[in-house]
Amino acid sequence: MGGAGAGAGGRFAMSIAAAPGAAGDGLLAVGASDGMVGVFDRGSSALLHTLAGHTGPVRAVAFSSDGSQVATACDDGFVRLFDSRHAELVAAFEGHKGWALSVDWGADDLTALSGGADAGVRLWDLRTRASAQVIEQHSDSVWGVAFSPDGKAAASVSEDKSIALYAVS
Numbered sequence: 001m002g003g004a005g006a007g008a009g010g011r012f013a014m015s016i017a018a019a020p021g022a023a024g025d026g027l028l029a030v031g032a033s034d035g036m037v038g039v040f041d042r043g044s045s046a047l048l049h050t051l052a053g054h055t056g057p058v059r060a061v062a063f064s065s066d067g068s069q070v071a072t073a074c075d076d077g078f079v080r081l082f083d084s085r086h087a088e089l090v091a092a093f094e095g096h097k098g099w100a101l102s103v104d105w106g107a108d109d110l111t112a113l114s115g116g117a118d119a120g121v122r123l124w125d126l127r128t129r130a131s132a133q134v135i136e137q138h139s140d141s142v143w144g145v146a147f148s149p150d151g152k153a154a155a156s157v158s159e160d161k162s163i164a165l166y167a168v169s
Helices: none
Strands: 013-018 027-032 037-041 047-051 058-063 069-074 078-083 088-094 100-105 111-116 121-125 130-135 142-147 153-158 163-167
Touching: 027 058, 027 069, 037 069, 069 111, 078 100, 078 111, 111 142, 111 153, 121 153
Parallel strands: 013 058, 058 100, 100 142
Antiparallel strands: 013 027, 027 037, 037 047, 058 069, 069 078, 069 100, 078 088, 100 111, 111 121, 121 130, 142 153, 153 163
16 A cells, blocks of 8 residues: 555645545555555555545544545644545535644534544534534644444543543534
């Protein structure tokens, strides 16, 4: 999978996610230091296509439950949703003041969660394409966010050395 590894221009991989099970068609997404995201076939290791649009390092990538979309979090402050099979931008979300560092999908694929260098956690409504809630439990960068498998709870971890748990409605 050399396409997103070290190479021309100093590109290196920063994040990785596998599409879930057989529904994801064996896809793997790799976010790179130059803002590119490569979508690979897990079986053959072939680069299928790249997802362009970010202008900084892609710190996190996550697939929807059916593998049809991939969410990305980038130092350019944007969370973007891409069609993983057709390499098309679906939506771009702006709201973090500074780097977007982490991203996860809700169980229903209708919500997403992101964490940023601004110490904020944002819940995104993917139907309205807007920030539904800003959670301010941390005092430093939020490096990881995750939904529970049933989508009713979420968690975040921060550089402030704390873990926060949330009920999601």
